[in-house]
Amino acid sequence: MSLGASIDKSMDTLICQGFEYDCQLGFHEHERDVTQKISVDIEVAFPVGAGFTPALGYKDNPSSVPFDYFKANELIAAFLKDKQFNLIETVCQAIAEMLLESFALKIIKVSVTKFPLNMANVKAVTYCCSRESDDTK
Numbered sequence: 001m002s003l004g005a006s007i008d009k010s011m012d013t014l015i016c017q018g019f020e021y022d023c024q025l026g027f028h029e030h031e032r033d034v035t036q037k038i039s040v041d042i043e044v045a046f047p048v049g050a051g052f053t054p055a056l057g058y059k060d061n062p063s064s065v066p067f068d069y070f071k072a073n074e075l076i077a078a079f080l081k082d083k084q085f086n087l088i089e090t091v092c093q094a095i096a097e098m099l100l101e102s103f104a105l106k107i108i109k110v111s112v113t114k115f116p117l118n119m120a121n122v123k124a125v126t127y128c129c130s131r132e133s134d135d136t137k
Contacts (some may be wrong), residue, residue: 013046014046016041017041017126020039020040020072021040021076022035022038022080023035023038025085027086030118036114036115037115038114040110044105044109045105045108068103071102076098079094088114088126088127091127092111093130095110105133106133109129110129111126
């Protein structure tokens, strides 16, 4: 997963891979009311110079980092709890928008992977979406 053309030379990127959650996802009869594992990957871009310079400005200070992946993990888990989703696209877009609103981010890319039930010849299906904020908090 890469933000690709969305980032320029003045951005650093943090990549978080393989966050796993149990989720009720799917609209086919065999998927309804069944908890499935999903995997979430998150990629965030930080503009260098907007109040900090990642390579130099963090100085190993956690409070200077605009994205806390521990907190993001908790937010996603709470968001998914006790909800039923029909589409992987809906889950992915909702997670991306929630994280963009919860943190001072400029760009975020989220990928959600599900492992289809009753499809022996399919290992996984992944949906990716990118969101960009016009302003940061």
